[in-house]
Amino acid sequence: MATTDGASLRRWFLSLPPVEYLLQHVRELLIGSLKCGPIPNHIAFVMDGNRRWARDHKLETVEGHNMGFEALARVLEVCYKSGVKYVTIYAFSIENFKRSKYEVDGLMDMAKTRLVQMSQHGELFDRYGASVRVLGDRSLVRADVLEQVDRAVDMTRENDRAVLNVCFPYTGREEITHSIRETVKEYSVPPERPKEKRAFSESQIQRHLRTRQLASVAEEGEQQYLTPPNTTGGLSNASDADSTEASEQEDLDSSSVLQPASSQTSNCASPTLKPTTPLSPDNSSWRLKSAASSSHLPDPETITTDTLTKNTYIDAPPPELLIRTSGVNRLSDFMLWQCHETTEIKFLDCMWPEFDLWHFLPVLVEWQWRQRHKQRQEGRVEGSTDGIKSA
Amino acid sequence: MVGARHAQAFHADVDEQGRRLSARERERLLKPYLPPTPKPETSHSSAAHKSPLFQHKKRVRPAIRHAIHSLIFTIIHVFFSVYIRLREAYHAVVNQIFTVLYYHHRTPELIKKDMKNLSKVPKHLSVILQQSPAGGDKDSLETLMNDACEIAAWTASAGIPVLSIYERTGILKHSLPHLHRRISRTMTSYYGEAAASKPTISLRAPHLPSYSPPTSPEPPTNGDDADGHVHHPHLAIMLIDESDGRQTLVDLTKTLAEMAQHGKLSPEDISSELIDAEISESVMMEPDLIILFGDQIVLDGYPPWQARLSEMFYVQDHVGGVGYHVFLRALYKYGQAQFRVGT
Numbered sequence: 010m011a012t013t014d015g016a017s018l019r020r021w022f023l024s025l026p027p028v029e030y031l032l033q034h035v036r037e038l039l040i041g042s043l044k045c046g047p048i049p050n051h052i053a054f055v056m057d058g059n060r061r062w063a064r065d066h067k068l069e070t071v072e073g074h075n076m077g078f079e080a081l082a083r084v085l086e087v088c089y090k091s092g093v094k095y096v097t098i099y100a101f102s103i104e105n106f107k108r109s110k111y112e113v114d115g116l117m118d119m120a121k122t123r124l125v126q127m128s129q130h131g132e133l134f135d136r137y138g139a140s141v142r143v144l145g146d147r148s149l150v151r152a153d154v155l156e157q158v159d160r161a162v163d164m165t166r167e168n169d170r171a172v173l174n175v176c177f178p179y180t181g182r183e184e185i186t187h188s189i190r191e192t193v194k195e196y197s198v199p200p201e202r203p204k205e206k207r208a209f210s211e212s213q214i215q216r217h218l219r220t221r222q223l224a225s226v227a228e229e230g231e232q233q234y235l236t237p238p239n240t241t242g243g244l245s246n247a248s249d250a251d252s253t254e255a256s257e258q259e260d261l262d263s264s265s266v267l268q269p270a271s272s273q274t275s276n277c278a279s280p281t282l283k284p285t286t287p288l289s290p291d292n293s294s295w296r297l298k299s300a301a302s303s304s305h306l307p308d309p310e311t312i313t314t315d316t317l318t319k320n321t322y323i324d325a326p327p328p329e330l331l332i333r334t335s336g337v338n339r340l341s342d343f344m345l346w347q348c349h350e351t352t353e354i355k356f357l358d359c360m361w362p363e364f365d366l367w368h369f370l371p372v373l374v375e376w377q378w379r380q381r382h383k384q385r386q387e388g389r390v391e392g393s394t395d396g397i398k399s400a
Numbered sequence: 401m402v403g404a405r406h407a408q409a410f411h412a413d414v415d416e417q418g419r420r421l422s423a424r425e426r427e428r429l430l431k432p433y434l435p436p437t438p439k440p441e442t443s444h445s446s447a448a449h450k451s452p453l454f455q456h457k458k459r460v461r462p463a464i465r466h467a468i469h470s471l472i473f474t475i476i477h478v479f480f481s482v483y484i485r486l487r488e489a490y491h492a493v494v495n496q497i498f499t500v501l502y503y504h505h506r507t508p509e510l511i512k513k514d515m516k517n518l519s520k521v522p523k524h525l526s527v528i529l530q531q532s533p534a535g536g537d538k539d540s541l542e543t544l545m546n547d548a549c550e551i552a553a554w555t556a557s558a559g560i561p562v563l564s565i566y567e568r569t570g571i572l573k574h575s576l577p578h579l580h581r582r583i584s585r586t587m588t589s590y591y592g593e594a595a596a597s598k599p600t601i602s603l604r605a606p607h608l609p610s611y612s613p614p615t616s617p618e619p620p621t622n623g624d625d626a627d628g629h630v631h632h633p634h635l636a637i638m639l640i641d642e643s644d645g646r647q648t649l650v651d652l653t654k655t656l657a658e659m660a661q662h663g664k665l666s667p668e669d670i671s672s673e674l675i676d677a678e679i680s681e682s683v684m685m686e687p688d689l690i691i692l693f694g695d696q697i698v699l700d701g702y703p704p705w706q707a708r709l710s711e712m713f714y715v716q717d718h719v720g721g722v723g724y725h726v727f728l729r730a731l732y733k734y735g736q737a738q739f740r741v742g743t
Contacts, residue, residue, distance in 0.1 A: 356712075
């Protein structure tokens with residue numbers, strides 16, 4: 010009883026016009042001051058603790074999620090006003106589908122209403138220049154929610170000053186899997202070739218080749234007399250000519266896709282696999298086709314970490330800060346690919362619905378302090394090496 | 401930040417008279433909190449050309465505001481510096497007390513006693529070690545080796561069967577036989593020469609042949625030895641580095657892409673389960689607990705696939721490197737934590 014009295018008293022006090030006015034200005038001032046120092050480019054949030062907060066306050070779970078959404082609005086405001094460019098939030102994990110159907114439906118309904126509201130206030134997003142991106146496995150979302158998602162995303166597509174990444178049915182492992190799958194797909198189809206850009210036509214070159222082949226056949230005939238008799242003389246010679254021919258064609262092919270031929274692709278066109286039957290126009294065209302289908306595929310050896318990064322859902326530099334509320338010290342499958350390098354991970358004890366500027370500020374100031382500290386140290390190291398150099 | 405009254409109105413979606421808010425009203429409520437509409441560049445520059453006086457006036461206020469902001473920024477950071485120094489000093493004292501209070505004295509029984517109150521211990525423990533920037537290569541390798549040996553001994557004493565040691569550069573990996581000898585020696589110094597409870601160890605690094613020296617017994621496969629010997633506890637140690645993280649996933653992708661190119665696999669067959677099976681086999685399973693001995697949680701290239709649900713532990717403002725009290729506190733934290741999947 011005492012706590013509810015205290016809470017209502019506090020609420021009454023905070024809603025007094027002068028107090029409200031003053032608080033408002035203090036906040037603006039603090040955010041403005043923060044901007045004087047370094048500001049992270051990308052912050053990620055795991056919005057954990059909505060349910061526990063609701064349980065602690067004897068409210069319904071969905072109400073906890075609602076309050077969580079309001080906390081998110083507050084945090085976003087602080088982030089964008091202080092100049093953070095990317096904010097990524099973990100809105101819904103694929104694991105969450107394992108919860109009760111009632112809660113999942115409630116969450117989906119909430120997402121839908123919030124998205125409808127967002128679409129009504131598109132102008133607000135324009136003010137911050139923020140575009141919304143919804144990332145994750147879309148196949149798991151209900152169709153009516155998906156429709157609202159697309160509407161909200163489309164509406165803010167033009168904004169480019171800030172980005173809000175909403176991870177909605179997302180897990181980090183699913184993201185890595187998705188990225189690997191996309192990369193494999195990419196590497197199992199021939200790349201798009203720029204068409205009509207060169208002055209040479211393939212058919213003309215083919216015609217030239219054919220005339221040369223005819224010439225070489227004639228030459229071969231002469232050669233057979235010159236070389237000492239050999240058990241498979243004629244045959245091996247023919248296949249030799251075949252192989253040089255093949256490699257020539259392959260060179261042409263690979264140069265036309267502007268890709269270095271790998272050892273594997275040249276293996277595919279190796280002479281041992283070639284039928285040693287005499288050269289005929291349709292035989293060479295078959296060979297051309299088979300060489301094309303294998304050598305047009307990009308070489309898997311060119312896959313790098315950047316390729317995988319490019320195919321992840323999140324199109325942003327890795328976050329400098331990852332904040333997780335509710336005192337659980339786990340990533341819980343969030344942004345595994347992005348956060349395992351230099352990201353500083355912060356676990357806070359407060360529940361997400363309580364999270365606001367006053368929880369956020371110390372984290373941000375500490376980050377700034379560390380950043381400045383690091384800079385100063387680097388400066389000192391540079392100074393000392395300079396000193397050594399000059400000495 | 402929206403004031404309390406307006407927040408209430410938003411929350412209930414009704415105004416003070418209890419009417420439902422329309423989209424327009426909601427926007428009106430929010431107006432005062434929004435940043436000014438971004439002005440198109442062109443109008444701005446033309447205004448500057450038209451009236452330089454007016455422009456001048458506009459320049460003063462932002463300058464004053466900027467000065468105030470800088471001042472507050474400096475004040476915040478001065479206070480914060482003081483605060484963080486005090487906090488560091490406080491934690492240094494606390495850590496020192498912990499170091500004195502909880503010391504293992506190289507006695508497995510003491511360590512076991514420390515573990516008595518825990519409701520659960522991790523099955524797979526992972527530690528992140530960092531090469532100290534100061535000192536030469538040889539010194540830092542020596543320190544790393546020492547730390548690895550100590551941690552291995554504590555882990556064995558705590559009854560944890562699997563330990564993985566992450567070190568970014570992989571310097572530990574390249575001296576497997578030497579490290580094995582060192583760990584055996586440390587174990588002997590903890591357990592004594594021929595104690596029955598002395599655990600056997602196996603040392604392994606992904607993509608390197610497992611090292612089992614001729615003198616040490618093979619890892620027990622069926623529990624007891626053939627001649628009914630006492631069961632030795634076994635500790636499996638894994639050394640991992642940066643290349644076992646992203647690079648392994650890239651290598652896996654390369655293989656999968658090659659298979660897809662030869663028509664042995666369709667991209668649709670690629671699932672989390674497949675990748676998990678491959679990664680767990682070639683590198684390691686996911687650890688239950690990751691202990692960081694630094695003063696912040698930065699994974700520093702730790703294998704991303706495996707870091708999914710692992711609990712992470714660090715001690716705030718801890719600068720002393722590897723210490724037994726950090727190890728112990730991590731296990732205590734883990735022992736009390738409730739395990740939940742997802743967010």
